[in-house]
Amino acid sequence: MRTMNRGQAKTLIFTKQPFIEDEGHRKIEKWQFSAMSDTEIVNMAETQIYKCNYYDPNQKPIEGGLLDPRLGPANKSSGECATCGAVMKDCPGHFGFLVLALPVLNVGYLSTIVDILKCICKLCSGILLEEGMRNDFLKKMRSPKMEPLRKTELMKKIVKKCNSLATNYRPVKCSKCGFINGSVKKAVGVLGIIHDRSKLNGVMDDFRTTLSHTKESKASFNVATHMLNPARIYSLFKRMVDEDCELLNLSNRPANLIMKNIAVPPIAIRPSVIVDRSLSNENDITERLKRIIQSNAILRRDLLEAKSAPKCLGHSRRCILFEDVLGFFMGCLVGMEQASWDILQVEVAQYINSDIRGVPFSMQTAKPLSGFVQRLKGKGGRFRGNLSGKRVEYTGRTVISPDPNLKITEVGIPIKMAQILTYPERVSHHNIEKLRQCVSNGPDKYPGARMLRNPDGTEWSLKVNRKNAADGLKYGDIVERHLEDGDIVLFNRQPSLHRMSIMCHRAKVMPWRTLRFNESVCNPYNADFDGDEMNMHVPQTEEARTEAVMLMGVQNNLCTPKNGEVLVASTQDFLTSSFLITRKDTFYDRASFSLMCSYMGDGTDPVDLPTPAVIKPIELWTGKQLFSVLVRPNSNVRVYLNFTVNEKSYSKTEDGGPEAMCPNDGFVYFRNSELIAGQLGKGTLDRFMVLVPGHMKYQPGKVAYLWQNRNLPYEHGHSSVVGSYQGHLQKKMWAAVTKGSAECIYLEDAHRSVVGSSQGHFQKFCICITLGNGNKDGLYSVLLRDYKAHAAASCMNRLAKLSARWIGNHGFSIGISDVQPSDNLYNEKEKIIKEGYNKCAGMIQLYNEGQLPLEPGCDAAQSLESGITKILNNIRDQTGKLCMQTLHWRNSPLIMSQCGSKGSPINISQMIACVGQQSVGGRRAPNGFIDRSLPHFPRKAKTPAVDELWDRVKVLGSFMGIYFG
Ligand SMILES: [Mg+2]
Ligand SMILES: [Zn+2]
Ligand SMILES: [Zn+2]
Known part of the structure; x- marks a missing residue:
């Protein structure tokens, strides 16, 4: 800790700029953290604080009070610092110090103090280990190979060693002075440390007989058990030799763990709020310090009254012996003072941590004043509340709701939100007229602008004087305009578990108050509309926008990086309507077919009407043809889709006819973007299968599919199995079975297949087919693979629009x-x-x-x-x-x-x-x-x-x- 002569203080310039050496960089050799000693606290401080009043009758902070002007300016209006002469924003703040009448324990280090006490003689401060053992441990502790964490472990071991002797009720005789040590533990109900020698057989008998003749002993005083008061602990720690400190892995003198002085922090970290001209609301820390000063004053007064007290505070050897003999008298001798001392101890402890246990009921306040620990810990604490995450600008959050009419890449933003979130757009000859309109609309009319920035850095709010600003708009100016359609925003739902939890959408400014998006994108966000809220962020530069749209765009994240399955896909009633539309017996006349084709887009895209499936007596189109249109609306769309998929309902024809003749119409067959056969849907659950752990034998007659995991190296005895859909990989699986290189998966019938892996557990798996997610042979996967993201996305958009409108007209309910x-x-x-x-x-x-x-x-x-x-x-x-x-x-x-x-x-x-x-x-x-x-x-x-x-x-x-x- 930097110490400073108070005389020099005037010449030093305090600044918040980091101090930079002229001589180039230096290498930091080591860090060391330690508690400050009492002298360090005094040296660091500007002044002593001893008055518990804040202000004099003229409402000026008094010197020596907790708001002493030498601790730094209290607020912006309080002028220059009395110490360094700087104003509020430049003054680093200065410490004061507060002298305690008697030392107290630092609650933060209570267990460390107990640990050290367990290891040392309570009379001569020597380590309670035999010489040989002590040297062994010391050697280990000094070993340069020893890592810090191992040292901590070793220290725990030493503490345990020393303590085990005492807890076994065997008297521990100090090898240096012969003092009999008992066990040390935290006191219950009060803040303090007990030295318990009562259980040591025979040792204390003499004391007991002696005491039995005195008057006071009649009560229930326990002769051998007494509190170790902080003053005595201090003197014990003070007398510890450096070698013992090293043995206990203490980087610093342990006496610093006992507080004799308190550093009073600068006012800047405990600002007072002026309520009225004559009233002020003080910070909790200030209030706590005030209570410390008050109880300190009471203790000092009590000490002066009881003159006998100071000699019992354990500064001399004789005194300690005296105390041992008449251990319980400590309480009697210092009766009054002991009570005030305890109060001071509790006050100081609560200043550090207001939640500590062992606070007497009488001292518990109705409105708890928080301590330093409370400032730091917990959700609203400094770390989690202010440092790990903080509130940022250009962000919006509100409830979400679905809108199948939006594209999957869009997000509907309420106008209110669009008026607050802005994007700085530079004026050029392409956009000057649009921006001029925005500027003259101002911040409250959409589409408007909130600020105007000139290239030289000057800024104007557009709240007033908009006419001039709009007229004077020139190339190079920057207009902070409202969000408009097509702006790039990041959209996010917590918990953000994978990279698709935050994706880039294009804004679509809409009325009402919710954020809206296409239901197809629910999956990656894991969102539903039962009140979920989502966040939106607006990138502020062109680079950020480009990066966002390239890396995080919904289009570019249709499938999960986990296993390449399509994640953004049609769900729920999109599947239902597709299923119903593509039924075998669905026919539409020219009017309804054309209408449905128009449902797919926004009415501006051309649609090539296919040749009707039935010409006489009237022209009729099938629902399957509607899907052909959906995949390839017109001849300019160069998408030629070819794939087949077996839907869940697929079953072989009885006479072994072609697959497309499946009686349930479960064989989906796309050829040149025409749906030839099959009713679209998504197979689930019926296809779950059971994986049998490896030790079960393959049963002939039942079909077993096995396949070792493509990604993980196969290890024997650990069945990691990934199967594939139907035909494809059966051969490979068979090969694995016959070679015995894979373990057995056992299926109930040949038509079920495997997706997923097993760690020897039984697992259920489902396979999802044509439209759904999770299937690599489905419509979107094939589109994505063969015709890139745009084709898949626009197909998804069309399906969403079509099915939402179709099912709205058709009606689908349950009763x-x-x-x-x-x-x-x-x-x-x-x-x-x-x-x-x-x-x-x-x-x-x-x-x-x-x-x-x-x-x-x-x-x-x-x-x-x-x-x-x-x-x-x-x-x-x-x-x-x-x-x-x-x-x-x-x-x-x-x-x-x-x-x-x-x-x-x-x-x-x-x-x-x-x-x-x-x-x-x-x-x-x-x-x-x-x-x-x-x-x-x-x-x-x-x-x-x-x-x-x-x-x-x-x-x-x-x-x-x-x-x-
Ligand atoms: Mg929900
Ligand atoms: Zn200052
Ligand atoms: Zn000793």
């Missing part, structure tokens, strides 16, 4: 009729459930008779449970299958599940047929009530009804049972 089972289904379901119940009853009977065949590794009850679970699961599967078969093709949940936009067959069958066995943690519902799972069941029942095999009708009934039964 109770969608989930009402037909009579046939109801009867069938009843039959299946009854069958299952009977099976269960049979098992229960077997169980009761003790005849139930046991399953491997299970007792009778477990076998019964697993048997019943199996049967009940089976019931759900059966009813589910049945339910899916009987549904009408127009059923909305069915459509959604088929095209992959939302829901799964399981969801549907649970809604319509039966909820099925609910398992909790892989088991049936546990008995939450005495011997039963719900209160309306008979006790100890095992029957399925107990197990919430609630068919839909019974759900209500069973609740009635609960409430009225």
Whole structure:
């Protein structure tokens, strides 16, 4: 720490500029942090602070008070600094100091102090280790190879070593002075450190007998246990030899951990707020210091009154011995002063950290004044609140909402926001008229401008005098104009987990108050519209804009760098409408077909109407032709798309005919940008598969697909498997199986495929098809691969617009009729459930008779449970299958599940047929009530009804049972 002679202070010039040496750069050899000693605090300070008043009667800060003018100017209007003569903005601030009547512990270092005390003799300050051991440790600690972290570890080891002796209740006799040391610990309930020798057998008996003859000992004083007061700790630390400090890895004298003086910080870091001319609101730190000064004054007064006190503060050896013999008298001798001392200790501790424990109830204030620790830590603290992240300009944040009419590269910005966010545009002959209009509109009329900057750096606000500014506009001026359509902005949603969480969009200024964007971009941001908010930033230079649009543009980030899958893709009702549009039996006449073609764009793009699929008796176009138009609207679009994809519904024709003749129309076939066959959608969930860990044998007859991970080196015994969709890589997989170089994945049937990897766990995977994300053979992936981002993006735009408008006209809703089972289904379901119940009853009977065949590794009850679970699961599967078969093709949940936009067959069958066995943690519902799972069941029942095999009708009934039964 720099020390300074106060005489020199006048000649030094204080400045906030860093000090730069003339002699070129120097190399920093080491850093060292340490607590300041009391002399350093005094040397650093300008003045002593001892008065607890802030102002004199004339409202002038008083000298020696906490707002002493020598600590630096208090605010901008308080003129020059009394120390360095600089004004507020140049004065670095100056410290004061405050002398404490008695030393106190620094709470920040409390545990360090305890650690050191554990290691030293409480009489002579010697280390409590045998000489040999001490030298060993010292040698290790001095080793130049020792890294700082290892040194810290070693110190902990030494502390443990020294402490273990005391905690085992064995007297630790100091090898130098013979003093018997006890254990040291933090006091409970008060701020202090206890030296506990009570548990040392026999040692203290003499003292006890002596004391038993004195009057005061009648009470519950513990002879051998007493608080180590800060003054005594100070003297102990002071007497420690340097070698011992080194042994304990202390870079500095430990006496600095005890506070005798307090540095009073400059006023600039604890500014007072003038409320009225006569009233001021002081900073918490100032208030804390005031309380310290007050309690310090009380302590000083008490000390003067009790003259006997000072000699017991542990400065001489004799005194310490005296204190040991009459340890408990410490409390009596300094009775009054001890109380004030404790108060001072607590005040100083709270000045550092106002949250410390051990504050007496009487001293807890209603409105907590924060200490230094509170300034730094936590979310609003200096580090997290002011340094790691800070508020910036040219930023907007508001709720988001969807708008399928926007392009995927656009973001809708509210006018209000556009009027606040600006971009500095330089005037040239291309834009002078536009900017002149902006300037004359001013800051409050859109499109306007907020500022005008001349090349020479002068600035004008456009709040007033706009006419002159607009007339005088010349090339080279810079106009801070409102955001306009096409401006480049960065758009972001927290948590920003990957680079697609912040992407570059083009502004589209719109009315209302939300930020809007195309739903296709929800995926990368992981956004939904249930109240999510997003942020927007406006780059301020041409370079920044270019960089943003090239690197972070939505177009250039359609697929994730993780695995190359398309992330920005159509979702939800875009899939539903595509699915419905491309149905086999959808036909449109000229009028409706043309109308739908016009839905795709903004009405300005030319569309080539294809030849109608049916000419006589009237011209009709198919929905598939609409999609051909969507991919290639007119002959100027040079996109010739060729690919095939098997949708989820794909199944082979029975007579082995061509794939395109799939009865479910599940084979999607694009040729020259014409959709020849297939109903578009996105396959999900039905295709999940089970990966079986490597140790399971490949079973002939079942199809196994294996493929080792392309990216990771394959290691045996660790199954990392990545499969691919259907045909492509089957051969490779087979090769791997036959060679035995890969582990076995076992599939239930040949039509399912694998995407993903396994670490020996069972995993579910889904494959997403034509339009969705996550599929490398889909429409957008192929477009992206063959015709670059622009083609994929514009196709996505067209689809978004078309499907939003189409589904708006067509209507797509769900009602109770969608989930009402037909009579046939109801009867069938009843039959299946009854069958299952009977099976269960049979098992229960077997169980009761003790005849139930046991399953491997299970007792009778477990076998019964697993048997019943199996049967009940089976019931759900059966009813589910049945339910899916009987549904009408127009059923909305069915459509959604088929095209992959939302829901799964399981969801549907649970809604319509039966909820099925609910398992909790892989088991049936546990008995939450005495011997039963719900209160309306008979006790100890095992029957399925107990197990919430609630068919839909019974759900209500069973609740009635609960409430009225
Ligand atoms: Mg949300
Ligand atoms: Zn100054
Ligand atoms: Zn000793």
